[in-house]
Amino acid sequence: MPRQAYHLAQVNIGRINAPLDDPIMAGFVDNLDRINALADGSPGFVWRLVGEGNDATSLRPCDDDRMLVNMSVWETVEDLQTYVYHTAHTDYLRQRKLWFSKMAEAYHCLWWVRAGHLPTVEEAKGRLETLRERGETADAFTFRSPFPPPQ
Numbered sequence: 001m002p003r004q005a006y007h008l009a010q011v012n013i014g015r016i017n018a019p020l021d022d023p024i025m026a027g028f029v030d031n032l033d034r035i036n037a038l039a040d041g042s043p044g045f046v047w048r049l050v051g052e053g054n055d056a057t058s059l060r061p062c063d064d065d066r067m068l069v070n071m072s073v074w075e076t077v078e079d080l081q082t083y084v085y086h087t088a089h090t091d092y093l094r095q096r097k098l099w100f101s102k103m104a105e106a107y108h109c110l111w112w113v114r115a116g117h118l119p120t121v122e123e124a125k126g127r128l129e130t131l132r133e134r135g136e137t138a139d140a141f142t143f144r145s146p147f148p149p150p151q
Helices: 023-029 032-040 077-085 089-094 121-134
Strands: 006-015 045-048 067-074 108-114
Touching: 006 077, 006 121, 032 045, 032 089, 067 077, 067 121, 077 089, 108 121
Parallel strands: none
Antiparallel strands: 006 067, 006 108, 045 067
């Protein structure tokens, strides 16, 4: 099978309801390694953003210190969808409101990157801003309206 020219990048951000060491956040924090290991071993997984330790919770790229960022790269939209909606990750997604505040604007987006490119947090923030300003386009989209990779 020929190597893919493009991979799918994703970013999602969220404002945590309490500091990570607060008991309210225990269900989230206690399962980070397990859910990250599930991603790492999932079909189509390429890369994920990691700070200190084995996750990205030490990174605070936004002005708000309670904002967390998650980024990863996958071979296809379908690979990411399977991980997000058809694995144990789904159970934690359903509990998001326990740990994260409701966001008023878009908090996740997808875009295509050349295979081998690892997106930066600044790049991801720019894509999220593009989605917020222009809606879903080939430059920044969601699972609702996925765009095919460039030709």
